[in-house]
Every structure is written in C-alpha cells, then in structure tokens.
Amino acid sequence: MKSLLATASLALGLGPCGIAQAQEWPRQPIKIVANFAPGGAADQLARVISAPLQETLGQPVIVENRGGAGGNLGGDFVAKSPSDGYTFLMSSGGMVSINPHIYAKMPFDPAKDLVPVASVARVPFxxxxxxxxxxxxxxxxxxxxxxxxxxxxxxxxxxxxxxxxxxxxxxxxxxxxxxxxxxxxxxxxxxxxxxxxxxxxxxxxxxxxxxxxxxxxxxxxASLKRAPQMPEVPTLDELGLKGFDADAVFGLYAPAGTRLAVIQRINAEVNRALALPAVRAHIETLGNVPEPLTPAAFGDKGAADFKRLGAVIRERGIRAD
The missing domain is CATH 3.40.190.10 (Periplasmic binding protein-like II)
Known part of the structure; x- marks a missing residue:
C-alpha cells in the first residue's frame, strides 16, 4: 500500500511542465471501465460521473463493463492499459483493500499497478x-x-x-x-x-x-451513521453491534505511470461535479453519499481499509478460491 499512497500524495504538486501537459490533454475519447456487472454501484456511479466529465473535458467519456473475479478482471485490464490518461477504472475500494487478502494469485498488484485518482461516493450497505x-x-x-x-x-x-x-x-x-x-x-x-x-x-x-x-x-x-436516504432505518451500531462499519468508497483509479497533471485534473473535475446539485441528487437516489477527496486522502482510506478488513478476512477464513 505504501507505493500507492506515495504516488497519490505526489499528485498534490504540479510544476509548469505538468500544467502544460495537462492543458494538452485530452485529445481523444476517455474510457471508464466499471469492474462489476451493469446495474451495480460501480456501473451506476461511472455513468453518473461520465456526463459532467464529458462536458468539462470536451471529449466523449465512455463507460465499459468488465465484471468478474471480484473486480479483478476490470482492474487487471486497466492496470495493463497504457498510462496515457485515456483509461480509468471505476471500482469499489474493495479491489485494493480486500482482494489482495483473498486471492492466492492476483493478475496484478493494485498497490503498485494502479493509482487512486478521485473518490466519487461512500456506499453504505x-x-x-x-x-x-x-x-x-x-x-x-x-x-x-x-x-x-x-x-x-x-x-x-x-x-x-x-x-x-x-x-x-x-x-x-x-x-x-x-x-x-x-x-x-x-x-x-x-x-x-x-x-x-x-x-x-x-x-x-x-x-x-x-x-x-x-x-x-x-x-x-451497515454504517456508523444513518443513511440520509433512509433516516428512519437504524444502523447496526445502534442495534447493538457497536462500531460496525462496512462502508466502501467507490472511485476512479488509473494505470501506474499516468501523468500527475492528468490525475490532478480528473480529481478536480470529479470534485467539481460532486458539488453540482443534480449530480449529488443522482448519487443520493442510488443510496450513496457523495465523497469528494484528494488523491492522497483516497489512498489513505484504501490503506486503512486494507488493514481493518484484512483482520476480518483472516478471522473468518475468507478465500476467493
């Protein structure tokens, strides 16, 4: 997880060269790969965010579904895609924080082969x-x-x-x-x-x-706070399972090596979109909560969940095979 966090934190500072490169980009359509089946949270959030990104970036933003293997198929595709700023992954944080614990062999290393770009939503269950x-x-x-x-x-x-x-x-x-x-x-x-x-x-x-x-x-x-969409429904914490927190943060990742200027630009555009009333309302109708974060904070969340959920996985003996 350290390399993922280090890469994310570097995205906070851009020199003149990085700014110039960001201004040259994008020059062609952008693809967002949702690594779960159509209709799920990753798919729907990718489609919610694609419209405002398309408008502000001035290029088509296409959503493609590549589900399977707990998100690994889509993650592997993006991890092995060119790091040119035209392919991104929309995924649950579980691909980074859970899958390395449960798969004996991963086709890629989420911590090394992908970098966090922009958090989109906190997803209560x-x-x-x-x-x-x-x-x-x-x-x-x-x-x-x-x-x-x-x-x-x-x-x-x-x-x-x-x-x-x-x-x-x-x-x-x-x-x-x-x-x-x-x-x-x-x-x-x-x-x-x-x-x-x-x-x-x-x-x-x-x-x-x-x-x-x-x-x-x-x-x-399954959250520490009641969901704004269903305020009358209690949390498991309230019902006696103290400290119960199963929330996941869904967001965009890019292949390692993607220019930091591009990561910074996408993060800024996503956070700007999440402030729009129409986008916030759409995300909330899905049962999710808009969650704008910096790339570094998004990486920190993944690292914390990696440790916290890893303990649960070991205790329960969960394996993917």
Missing part, C-alpha cells in the same frame, strides 16, 4: 429481506438465523466483495451462520432476492426503490 419474509426486524433476523443454522442464504456481488464482508462481519458478531451465494454483481443478487432464491442481502443502494414500493423490507444500515 443496506440489510434487506423480502417484504413477505417472516423476519420483521434485525432482532428477528438474528433469532431466525440462530434457529436455522446454515439453512438461510445471503447473496453478494462476489466472493470477498464488500457486501460479502458485511454479512460475514454480521454473522460473526451475532454468532450465526448462513450460506453465501456469490453473484457477478449486485444487480443479479438483488434479482434473486426478489425472486426468493436467497433470504437476505447487504445491498449497495439499488434495493431502495424496491423498499419504497413495498417489495423489500430494510432492516438496518
């Missing part, structure tokens, strides 16, 4: 069940899991994903067990919850519309 579930609140969910050890199931966007870890943290803290069913993204997991194939889910926000239409019931938020 919402604990949801179907509206017709006999589980009415978090207390009754725990009681049901204890009465039916290993018989209930939960989905996630993939093995070792942030929602997977949220569920492992919850079952570990409550002394319960449930079967993990990994999917290739949050959207297919939500589809199976709605269809009755799984029993509960920690969702990155795309479930909120179904909660509001009465198809799902929200039991809790």
């Amino acid at each position: 919402y604990l949801v069940v179907r509206a017709d579930s006999p589980v009415k609140d978090f207390k009754s969910l725990v009681a049901d899991l204890k009465a039916n050890p290993g018989k209930r199931s939960f989905g996630s966007p993939g093995n070792g994903s942030s929602p997977h870890l949220a569920a492992e943290m919850m079952t570990g803290r409550t002394g319960t067990t449930a079967i993990h069913v990994p999917y290739r993204g949050a959207a297919p997991a939500l589809t199976d919850l709605l269809g009755g194939q799984i029993d509960f889910l920690f969702d990155p926000g795309i479930s909120i519309q179904h909660v509001k239409t009465g198809k799902l019931r929200m039991l809790a938020v």
